[in-house]
Amino acid sequence: MTSPPSSAPTGVPALGDEALQRCADEPIAVPGAIQPHGALLAVTEPELAVVVASANAAELLGEGDDLSAVLGDADLTRLRAGLAGDLAELNPLRVTVRGAEFDLVVSRADGLLLTEWEPVEGAEEAGAAWHRRLPAVLQRLSATTGLAGLADTLARDVRTLTGFDRVMVYRFDPEWNGEVVAEARRADLAPFLGLRYPASDIPAQARALYTTNWLRLIPDATYRPVPLRPATDPRTGRPLDLSGAALRSVSPVHLEYLANMGVISSMSVSLIDRGRLWGLIACHHYAGPHRPSVADRTAAEFLGRTASLLLHTTVEAGERDDVVGVAERQAALVAALGRTPRAPAQALTEGSPTVLDLLPAGGAALRLDGRLHLIGTTPPADRVAALVPALLATGAPATDALAQVLPGAADVAATASGLLAVEVGAGDFLAWFRPETVREVTWGGDPHTSKTVDTGAGPRLSPRRSFAAWSETVRGTAPPWRPHEIAAARALAGHLTESALQRAGEDNRLAAALQRTLLLEQLPEVPGLELAARYRPSTADVVGGDWYDLVPLPSGRISIVLGDVAGHGLAAAAITAQLRHALRAHLLRDRGPAAALQALNEVIAALLPGELATAVIAEVDPETGDVAVTNAGHLPALHVTAAGVSLLREGRGPALGLLDTVDYPEARTRLVDADRLLLYSDGLVERRDVPLPDRLDTLRAAAGTAEAGPEALLDAVLAALDPPDADDVTLVGLGRT
Amino acid sequence: MLFEIERTTVLGRPAVRVRGELDIATAPRLAEAVDAQLATSPSSMVIDLTETTFMDSSGARQLARSARAATGSGVPLQVVCPQENRPVRLVIDLLELQALVPVVEAARGIDGVVGP
Numbered sequence: 001m002t003s004p005p006s007s008a009p010t011g012v013p014a015l016g017d018e019a020l021q022r023c024a025d026e027p028i029a030v031p032g033a034i035q036p037h038g039a040l041l042a043v044t045e046p047e048l049a050v051v052v053a054s055a056n057a058a059e060l061l062g063e064g065d066d067l068s069a070v071l072g073d074a075d076l077t078r079l080r081a082g083l084a085g086d087l088a089e090l091n092p093l094r095v096t097v098r099g100a101e102f103d104l105v106v107s108r109a110d111g112l113l114l115t116e117w118e119p120v121e122g123a124e125e126a127g128a129a130w131h132r133r134l135p136a137v138l139q140r141l142s143a144t145t146g147l148a149g150l151a152d153t154l155a156r157d158v159r160t161l162t163g164f165d166r167v168m169v170y171r172f173d174p175e176w177n178g179e180v181v182a183e184a185r186r187a188d189l190a191p192f193l194g195l196r197y198p199a200s201d202i203p204a205q206a207r208a209l210y211t212t213n214w215l216r217l218i219p220d221a222t223y224r225p226v227p228l229r230p231a232t233d234p235r236t237g238r239p240l241d242l243s244g245a246a247l248r249s250v251s252p253v254h255l256e257y258l259a260n261m262g263v264i265s266s267m268s269v270s271l272i273d274r275g276r277l278w279g280l281i282a283c284h285h286y287a288g289p290h291r292p293s294v295a296d297r298t299a300a301e302f303l304g305r306t307a308s309l310l311l312h313t314t315v316e317a318g319e320r321d322d323v324v325g326v327a328e329r330q331a332a333l334v335a336a337l338g339r340t341p342r343a344p345a346q347a348l349t350e351g352s353p354t355v356l357d358l359l360p361a362g363g364a365a366l367r368l369d370g371r372l373h374l375i376g377t378t379p380p381a382d383r384v385a386a387l388v389p390a391l392l393a394t395g396a397p398a399t400d401a402l403a404q405v406l407p408g409a410a411d412v413a414a415t416a417s418g419l420l421a422v423e424v425g426a427g428d429f430l431a432w433f434r435p436e437t438v439r440e441v442t443w444g445g446d447p448h449t450s451k452t453v454d455t456g457a458g459p460r461l462s463p464r465r466s467f468a469a470w471s472e473t474v475r476g477t478a479p480p481w482r483p484h485e486i487a488a489a490r491a492l493a494g495h496l497t498e499s500a501l502q503r504a505g506e507d508n509r510l511a512a513a514l515q516r517t518l519l520l521e522q523l524p525e526v527p528g529l530e531l532a533a534r535y536r537p538s539t540a541d542v543v544g545g546d547w548y549d550l551v552p553l554p555s556g557r558i559s560i561v562l563g564d565v566a567g568h569g570l571a572a573a574a575i576t577a578q579l580r581h582a583l584r585a586h587l588l589r590d591r592g593p594a595a596a597l598q599a600l601n602e603v604i605a606a607l608l609p610g611e612l613a614t615a616v617i618a619e620v621d622p623e624t625g626d627v628a629v630t631n632a633g634h635l636p637a638l639h640v641t642a643a644g645v646s647l648l649r650e651g652r653g654p655a656l657g658l659l660d661t662v663d664y665p666e667a668r669t670r671l672v673d674a675d676r677l678l679l680y681s682d683g684l685v686e687r688r689d690v691p692l693p694d695r696l697d698t699l700r701a702a703a704g705t706a707e708a709g710p711e712a713l714l715d716a717v718l719a720a721l722d723p724p725d726a727d728d729v730t731l732v733g734l735g736r737t
Numbered sequence: 738m739l740f741e742i743e744r745t746t747v748l749g750r751p752a753v754r755v756r757g758e759l760d761i762a763t764a765p766r767l768a769e770a771v772d773a774q775l776a777t778s779p780s781s782m783v784i785d786l787t788e789t790t791f792m793d794s795s796g797a798r799q800l801a802r803s804a805r806a807a808t809g810s811g812v813p814l815q816v817v818c819p820q821e822n823r824p825v826r827l828v829i830d831l832l833e834l835q836a837l838v839p840v841v842e843a844a845r846g847i848d849g850v851v852g853p
């Protein structure tokens with residue numbers, strides 16, 4: 001017992017190291033004694049001379065220095081013939097000794113042949129009828145689907161075969177705690193089904209023995225051990241290794257344990273899955289001593305070995321069904337995302353399956369593009385928005401006891417004791433919630449009771465005395481997230497991240513192309529005016545909603561437009577294109593900038609509700625220098641004169657899209673001599689670290705000292721303001737020639 | 738970058754307090770918080786921008802949308818943004834958001850307008 005069972009989920013108390021050490025030291029493989037229901041002779045090969053004998057051998061088998069004194073010639077010949085082959089085929093050999101029938105079972109250990117002699121008289125025998133039914137039993141076992149069916153069939157058939165009062169199939173968890181998963185019992189006995197036993201009930205060295213020795217029988221737990229003589233193998237000076245012997249005397253601790261359970265006779269068959277002890281078929285008899293025949297035990301062992309081979313496929317088929325189900329739903333979700341790549345949230349929440357169906361959970365949350373969606377039973381939105389990032393920040397984003405990780409989450413235990421979260425891109429997430437399951441952990445005895453007793457030789461591990469079922473409630477926990485569920489969640493998040501990036505990349509290419517169509521390849525030639533324009537796209541890989549336009553009008557005037565749609569990316573670029581063309585059409589009616597913006601506002605109200613845009617229009621008469629300005633929520637245009645720089649604060653109205661109808665005013669001014677007009681987008685002046693009013697002051701100062709001409713004006717203000725490249729920057733300047 | 742949305746009450750009225758930078762990245766959080774408050778069918782509601790340090794056009798667009806959502810739900814909404822908060826107040830004034838939703842100086846201003 002190298003690792004104490006300290007990791008049991010309910011906190012089985014760690015035992016004193018000394019007691020565990022004594023348990024680990026107990027010589028269970030070399031007890032120096034056997035049980036009294038048979039005799040043992042250890043003989044040499046090929047002479048078959050007796051080296052070690054159990055103290056009851058002479059009484060049962062008579063005196064003799066070798067087996068020729070015990071067996072008749074015919075039996076001896078059969079034995080010698082069998083020894084040349086596979087011992088498994090020889091066992092058991094039915095022999096007659098002094099007129100009595102014995103089942104002889106042989107094995108090899110320490111260079112000796114161990115011969116074990118069990119009288120046929122006194123053994124219970126199911127009889128030939130059962131053995132004829134064996135093919136049907138095997139058929140039943142292999143036809144079961146799922147662990148429950150396999151374990152039930154196994155318990156029932158082993159009980160029919162062996163006649164024990166109770167036959168249980170017992171499964172170990174990863175910490176070696178056991179749970180009774182199937183049971184066949186005498187009708188009057190209390191059920192043990194579902195009982196759990198702490199790992200310390202079956203010490204590690206016993207478990208190690210069980211992986212090599214498939215069947216153990218104690219016909220009478222009240223037996224007196226029969227010593228071996230001599231106590232040690234005279235050739236080696238060591239006690240005989242009985243780990244492979246059927247008659248091996250068991251640990252007194254184990255006998256005490258059985259006595260505490262009221263068990264008189266006990267048998268167990270190992271269930272081994274690919275070399276690892278998976279569980280046991282545990283048989284109890286309460287009425288009195290009980291000894292199934294060697295043949296019946298061999299059949300029981302055969303059933304155990306058959307079930308062991310089936311375990312792998314049966315158990316995993318059940319689990320694989322779960323895994324396959326999750327994978328299928330994951331594929332369905334990915335397919336849904338593929339069908340509507342621009343509405344991922346809709347694909348995950350409105351179709352079938354939804355993201356909640358991906359794995360067993362009470363509720364799910366997804367935040368995509370900063371928008372939170374909740375499905376099923378979850379904590380309130382504001383709690384989800386805080387809890388999920390907090391769990392992600394811990395670096396361990398799957399928990400079955402959230403309040404233990406985030407103490408502030410204790411009040412949402414009812415809906416979110418289990419939380420599995422995965423990040424999508426930067427800042428978005430997927431999350432699943434599992435409600436609290438108030439788990440009844442039923443132990444076949446109180447794991448917290450003290451188990452060490454004082455003996456003359458110091459403290460010794462003592463089997464628990466209380467076997468009244470005892471339950472413990474574990475609050476604030478949910479069923480754990482299984483590895484394939486976490487993997488599926490991660491895979492879905494990875495897919496979302498990737499497709500979002502891909503979508504963003506496509507969007508940007510489209511938007512950039514769209515944006516280019518909004519820019520003028522060549523500024524119009526307008527006699528009497530000098531025009532200049534700059535468009536600098538953002539370097540943040542996003543396209544903004546800026547646009548500008550220069551529209552020569554039938555009247556000979558020209559409209560200079562600078563606008564900005566709120567938002568960026570493909571959506572903003574598409575709206576920008578619509579607004580630019582709509583505005584152009586209204587400007588060409590030549591009714592002035594206010595009428596055009598009024599009409600444009602109505603276009604937004606009718607066709608693009610919820611969108612917001614700003615625009616400023618300066619309509620210039622090249623002949624006279626008269627300017628009419630209307631501004632819909634945009635930054636004020638700049639009028640640069642010899643006397644100074646002024647912001648055109650007149651002619652303003654609300655941004656486009658705020659109200660259904662607006663009557664915009666027009667302000668009038670005039671460009672004289674070298675006066676210039678500057679229109680610009682917010683990208684020029686907006687900085688997160690400097691208040692906008694201060695930036696406008698900087699702009700005025702720079703414009704005031706710029707050299708002559710609109711080109712020089714644009715260069716000067718760009719140099720002075722050095723706008724951050726996170727947003728696009730648009731400038732249009734004009735002056736008279 | 739600091740950003741925080743707090744659902745709270747101002748003078749007993751449900752309120753959404755926005756701290757930090759309200760921009761294209763954080764505007765959806767304002768939408769969520771306002772939707773959640775509106776879902777409780779309050780008799781009136783406040784969006785407090787006193788501690789908002791920055792608002793871009795996307796933030797303003799969301800403010801306008803939330804104002805429309807409140808109107809659609811029949812919930813009188815007021816936006817609190819004092820003149821001292823120049824960066825945000827200037828954006829509000831430029832866009833003339835007042836045309837859509839009352840913008841007041843301070844929480845106490847609401848008391849008289851909405852009334853208990």
